[in-house]
Amino acid sequence: MAMAFDLHPGYTVPADLNACQREAVTYLDGPCLVLAGAGSGKTRVITQKIAYLLRECGYRGGDVVALTFTNKAAREMRERVDRLVDGRIGQGLTVGTFHSLGLRFLREEARHVGFKSQFSILDAHDALGIIQELLATTDKARLRAVQQAISLWKNALVDPDGAARVAATPSEAEAARIYRSYGATLTAYQAVDFDDLIRLPATLLSENADVRARWQRRVKYLLIDEYQDTNLCQYRLMCSLAGMRSLFTAVGDDDQAIYAWRGATVENLAKLAADYPALKIVKLEQNYRSVQRILAAANCLISRNSNVFGKKLWSTLGQGEPVEVVPMDDDIAEAESVAIRISAARFERRAQWKDFAVLYRGNQQARVLEQALRNLRIPYTVSGGQSFFEKPEIRDILAYLRLIVNDDDDPAFIRAATTPRRGIGQATLQALGQWASRTHVSLFAALFDAENAQVPARQLAPLRAFGDLILDFQGRAGRAPGGPMAAGVPAGDLPSAVSGSAGRAVPRQAPRQPLANQQARAKQPAPALLDDLLGAIGYERYLFDSLDERIARGRWQNVLELMDWLKRKAREDNLDLIELTQHVALVALLQRNDEEEPDAVKLSTLHASKGLEFAHVYLVGVEEGLLPHTGRDEQDGDSDRAAELLAQRIQEERRLMYVGITRAKRSLHLSWCRKRRRARDDVAREVSRFIGEMGLAESGASGEPDSAAVSPGERLRMLRQLLDAPPPGNAPARK
């Protein structure tokens, strides 16, 4: 305990770090793995370690990189570090997501992987659109399957050749073919998808010794949060950055690994021990969050899983009350019951709304809950679900920005050219598209060649107007044609992953002839450009002309919010339009309105709840088929392999349940429904096996209509009396 003080006199490791935490913080002799159980002070260890490196060990901000998975986690970590260290010392410190680091890396090294530095970042929607075109089908299930397959291959560092080799079924073989042309299409668009942001840096670092050396010099100490969620790609990236000295700390919990479906492999934990024999392992088992009854249930449940490193959480926070299990008739009754019980509990416990969370498996479940909460005038926020940047109005605006920055970005071109409507329609786009693929240029370049593209003469004017608009903004954004960025990618300098490109999407020829007015302009600051752009495309009028006033208002509000956010970001970080646009494609959701944290009940998926904590947690829909979620795997021909796979998935579901349980600090309430409304009809349900696995001793964990739960009507009447009238201004607070 006192060791830290002895070794580093004068350093004040806070007294509230326990012995294990201290060891994790001060161990610097080599690679270090911290197995941190839920609520064991994992974030504290990382932030304290960063502070320790900077304040006591002579590291400078620029030497240290800390990686997380979500922007939210990164932001929180950054804030906590800022509170610990002097701003000057922390100068240049990197705290960010894998994806944002990958973006920064790619921007600097783009040419090494065959991209110009102003590449676009495709969102999942655009990526799916490309796959749809390549596959020439509208079968949604098939499309998703292919997209998923490609993503998994990328995350596992399997290239199209490898995929073709591994493909076992005809449909996998087809997916592998699509994978190849998808990659080629992206190159032609000068665009990357989310997976590429990590995959391209990882492959480049392993193949190019110069680049590797350069980055290893930059990164002197590396910290990884949520290590159990890394995939092979991220693992390689991490190892490459850490280099020979392998100075890093990885923090994770195998019991909370819930992202296998997107390529994360818990095996990375064992792999770390194998690849780094000198690995120091520190376990954190003291839980500072939950009462003992909750931990006992969590421990009992998770003990059904096989895991490499056994852990047993304990706490000194007292027994707490029993875990409540409530059967319900259907999902509507469940939602109403939760709303009522939260209302009552807030009153009885003198708690705040934000002490409560309702957790569920799938986003759709939020709908009923929202309804029920609204009915009782309970303020709430929903996390997960459709993100801000998925909203159509936001994507519209971003399409313009993307096109201005990178006019090879055909998806952005299509969206921008057709929204708002400006006389460019299906037929015109089709003609342009044909011409573009014939001559190997972008749609944007084809536009200036429209006379040759068999576009009807009367369409030329709107096309020309649109083209000039974009050119104008390109000039003002500082894109200088003929400058360093303008030349196309040298053929033959393509990375192996995309070099065998088939189809129409081979590298395109150098872009169109620069226009005179473009060069004359001076580069203008991003905020002014943004305002001008919004005015020039008449977006506000478009919204109000084409939609209900109510809806238009909401959307316009979102647009304004986006603009504010963009402008603020541009000023704060002194970004030009190009940098801003690339950042925006990633930078996340809940950055705004974090100043005011409203007092509201939190609705969240289990996945999105990881890392959060609440005094009182209501976990709904704990049913077979929903919480151990089972898809369509009835047909199990080869029982061996299928059964193995199923067991794996059940284990992941169990971890998900475990994550949900361990969010609760003081009370935990589970419920399930006998029947649940799905799409058209009601489906009968049974209680989840997980409830039995929690070893809850007393009271009925299953079976009869509960007598414990007062009938909703009666409860509601009681409540109305208690609450008298709902306080005004208590409307649902939505994000």
Added chain:
DNA sequence: CAGCTATTCGTTTTT
């Protein structure tokens, strides 16, 4: 070409 209506369809989880 654009906006409207009819009809189909579906179910995880997210950077």
Added chain:
DNA sequence: CGAATAGCTG
């Protein structure tokens, strides 16, 4: 039940 798409009309 609600969203996304296809097909039809002005």
